[in-house]
Amino acid sequence: MKAKNCLIFGGSGQVGRNLIRKLTRNNIKVIVVTRNIHQKSYIIKTQANAGYIDVVEANIFDEKKIRELFKKTNICINLVGILYEKKKGNTFKNIHSVFPSLLAKLCKEYDHKHFIHLSALGVNNASDSAYAKSKLEGEDNILKNFPLATILRPSIVYSVDDNFTTNFMTLLNRLPVFPLYYNGKTKFAPIHCSDLTDTIHHVISNNVYSKIIECVGPEIITFKEIIQKLLKLIGKKRLLLPLPLLMGRLTASVLELLPKPLLTRDQLKLLKYDNILSGKYKSNYDLGIPSTRYFDKEVEKYCYMWRDGGQFSTNKYKAENDLESDPN
Numbered sequence: 001m002k003a004k005n006c007l008i009f010g011g012s013g014q015v016g017r018n019l020i021r022k023l024t025r026n027n028i029k030v031i032v033v034t035r036n037i038h039q040k041s042y043i044i045k046t047q048a049n050a051g052y053i054d055v056v057e058a059n060i061f062d063e064k065k066i067r068e069l070f071k072k073t074n075i076c077i078n079l080v081g082i083l084y085e086k087k088k089g090n091t092f093k094n095i096h097s098v099f100p101s102l103l104a105k106l107c108k109e110y111d112h113k114h115f116i117h118l119s120a121l122g123v124n125n126a127s128d129s130a131y132a133k134s135k136l137e138g139e140d141n142i143l144k145n146f147p148l149a150t151i152l153r154p155s156i157v158y159s160v161d162d163n164f165t166t167n168f169m170t171l172l173n174r175l176p177v178f179p180l181y182y183n184g185k186t187k188f189a190p191i192h193c194s195d196l197t198d199t200i201h202h203v204i205s206n207n208v209y210s211k212i213i214e215c216v217g218p219e220i221i222t223f224k225e226i227i228q229k230l231l232k233l234i235g236k237k238r239l240l241l242p243l244p245l246l247m248g249r250l251t252a253s254v255l256e257l258l259p260k261p262l263l264t265r266d267q268l269k270l271l272k273y274d275n276i277l278s279g280k281y282k283s284n285y286d287l288g289i290p291s292t293r294y295f296d297k298e299v300e301k302y303c304y305m306w307r308d309g310g311q312f313s314t315n316k317y318k319a320e321n322d323l324e325s326d327p328n
Contacts, residue, residue, distance in 0.1 A: 004028045004113075004204065007069050009060060009103070010079030012040040014161035015118065017047050019077070019197045024048035026201065031069055033058050060099055061089075063106075070110040075204060077116045078103055083131070084256065084264050092134035100138040104145035114204055115149040117142055121189075121214055122275045123153070129269045143211065150203050152196070154215040155275045158295070159193035160302040167262070169230055169306040172238055179243045179251070184224025187274040189216035191284075192293035199284045212281045217291040220276055229296055233303040 006023055010016050011032035020030055029052050034040040037057035044055050058065045060080065070076070078100055085091050100117055107115040119135050126132035142149045158165050172178060196215055202208065221229070224240065231238055243251070248268050256264040277283055284291065304311045 004075060005073040006030045006075040006077060006204075007073040008032045008077045008079065010081070010118075012044055013079060014159050014163075014193050015157060015196060016079050017043065017161065018159070018193045019079070019200055020044070020047040020053065022194075022197045022201050023204075024052040026205070027052075028075075028204070029053070031056060031073060033060065033066070033069065035059060061094075061102070063102065066102075067106065070106045070112070074112055075114045075116075076103055076107050076112055077114075077118075077200065079118045081118065081120075083267065084261055085130075092130050093137070096131075096134035097138040097141060101141035101145060104142040104149060107146045107149070112146075113207075115142070115146050116200060116203060117149060117151045119151050119153045121153045121155045121216070122270070122273050122278075124278065124280075125273045126270050130266050131270060139212070147211075148209050150208060150210055151212045152199065152203075152215055153212060153281075154191050154196050155189040155217065156191070157193055157196055158190050158299070162193070165230065165299055165303075168227065169234055169303060171262075172227070172231055172234065172236055173306050175238065177239045177241050178227060179248070180224055180227070180240050181243060181245070181248045181268060181271050182223075183242045184222055184227065184240065186223045186271055187220050187276050188223065188226065189220050189276045190226070190295050191215055191217040191291050192298050195284070195289075195291040195293055199287065199289045202287060202289050208287060210282050210287070213287065214277050214281050214283045215291075216277055216283060216285075218294060221295060223271070226295070230299065230303070233296070233299055234306040235308065 006028050008016060008020065008030055011020055012034055020032065023030055030048065031054045032044050033056050034044065035057070037055060041055045045053060047053065056069060080095060080099065082090060082092070082095050104115060119139055123132040123135040139151050142151065156164055195217065199215055227240060249265055252263045252265045252268045255261045
């Protein structure tokens with residue numbers, strides 16, 4: 001049986017780091033491509049034992065260099081994605097459509113066993129979003145060029161390394177008032193990073209070829225409920241203020257001028273649509289990989305960094321839960 005050698009694009013993010021640890025612990029060697037080896041390799045190299053990981057610096061559109069890496073591997077995983085467009089060619093079309101199409105063609109040319117692509121849940125419905133359109137176009141290009149590809153569509157992915165819960169807890173610490181768009185009624189099914197990487201490993205180890213798989217956590221939570229849970233976890237009280245859509249658009253048009261915008265007009269459009277199972281495709285539950293980690297319990301493990309007093313603060317949330325569960 002041929003050894004499994006995995007080529008990973010986007011390995012320095014929260015999903016990539018967790019996935020590298022999971023794959024290498026299961027004797028799968030990985031090659032991780034990064035655009036800046038000096039900035040990223042010190043993080044990536046610590047995720048696996050020597051001999052199981054190789055970090056290569058390359059521009060993701062440098063086809064000649066990427067081809068050489070495909071010759072050494074038989075599995076390709078694409079985790080590359082952006083939430084907002086930047087300069088120097090980092091557009092939704094280039095990153096979400098053109099690049100995945102290139103990878104799919106190379107997977108077919110070099111007869112790769114697997115091509116796993118990370119997309120996003122809910123992109124079918126958000127037809128007015130440039131982000132969603134580019135994701136859908138990328139999925140279509142992949143399946144045309146490499147029909148055996150497996151596309152994963154996760155809801156919000158969270159962990160201590162995310163840019164979701166950590167950013168919101170930072171904002172909730174600093175802002176006396178927090179805006180709610182669409183009255184905070186948008187539904188999500190947050191999935192912990194480890195549960196998502198369990199699904200990816202299951203796809204590889206069990207030779208799953210299901211085209212599109214929706215990945216969700218064990219609970220459905222509205223945006224307002226997520227913010228309320230985070231406030232409770234960090235021991236803060238804030239005014240949650242529903243904002244009219246026009247005000248939201250004006251705010252987003254200003255914020256998207258920042259180098260790392262907190263909100264863009266395109267993201268505001270996405271927030272209009274629920275981020276839960278559509279029922280049209282298989283899910284991680286159908287594969288026999290149910291999510292076992294609940295939002296409150298997981299965020300509680302690292303939320304102390306945003307509490308007054310840090311890790312030595314009194315955890316009122318935990319104390320309340322202990323009282324509720326104590327039969328005496």
